[in-house]
Amino acid sequence: MRVFVTGASGWIGSATVDELLDAGHAVVGLARSDAAAELLEKKGAIVLRGDLDDLDSLRRGASETDAVVHLANKHDWGNPAESDRAERAAVEAMAEALVGTDRPLMVANALSGLVEGRSVVETDPSPAVGPDSDRGGSENLALDFVDRGVRSMIIRFAPSVHGEGDWGFVTFLAAAARKQGVSGYIGDGSTTWSATHRTDAARLIRLGIESAPAGTRLHAAAEEAITTRAIAEALGRSLELPVTSIDPQDADAHFGIVGHFFGLSMTASSELTRATVPWVPTGPTLIEDIENGAYRQ
DSSP, X not given: OEEEEETTTSHHHHHHHHXXXXXXXXXXXXXXXXXXXXXXXXXXXEEEEOOTTOHHHHHHHHHTSSEEEEOOOOOOTTOHHHHHHHHHHHHHHHHHHHTTSOOEEEEEEEXXXXXXXXXXXXXXXXXXXXXXXXXXXXXXXXXXXXXXXXEEEEEEEOSEEESTTOOSHHHHHHHHHHHHTSEEEETTSOOEEEEEEHHHHHHHHHHHHHHOOTTEEEEEOSEEEEEHHHHHXXXXXXXXXXXXXXXXXXXXXXXGGGHHHHTSOBOBOOHHHHHHSOOOOOSOOHHHHHHTTTTOO
């Protein structure tokens, strides 16, 4: 297949490009900068210049390829409404270009905030509906196009998609530990996170666009539940720092922006995902990655 990938030079996107190319697919990667374009060209991908606000480029990428993987997001923490607006407009533009084709459109989402008190399962719908909701309601918007001849599917990522070079939540936790001189967990550290190695997430993306049915929700959650205390203890061992409990009232001051998320359980089952596509995670666990030094720098 010829696959259009947004966010192709990003953390998960660059691994996805490698996975697709290694499997014999051609890749058209969206690039908004010269650096991103150069990176994609070196990998052997075709470059389409543009960004999430360039809807004509998004329509072109979708209409001229056999599948779309949408991983890009503005992640503008200072203006989330703008990120949500851009996300919805981008998904709508690409989905409209695919109407009546039965081609796959995979849209990324996160696992947080979908349910409370238990792990998210693939049959749980996103509560975000409409343009004013989280991510502009893009998950439900994409699935609305199934009835219009688009093989829409969703991939939900664990809060930690980890590995060397990660710039996500665990990187922030490691930075906070170095700054504070201790590796902390909140309260008793019993809250839990799911996790997936970056290469396993990329493989699931490929398997999804190759074979998952329309309307599928896939969970990139190789490990369902790791306690936040276990994460803090692994960081302590890796960074050679003491480990301590942080009072929940002090979490934001200690951890910064990641403090809120570290105090939440964000877990998901991938049982139905593994029954739908032949996904068998083979990458290191999150604790192994931490202890092997992926977050020392």
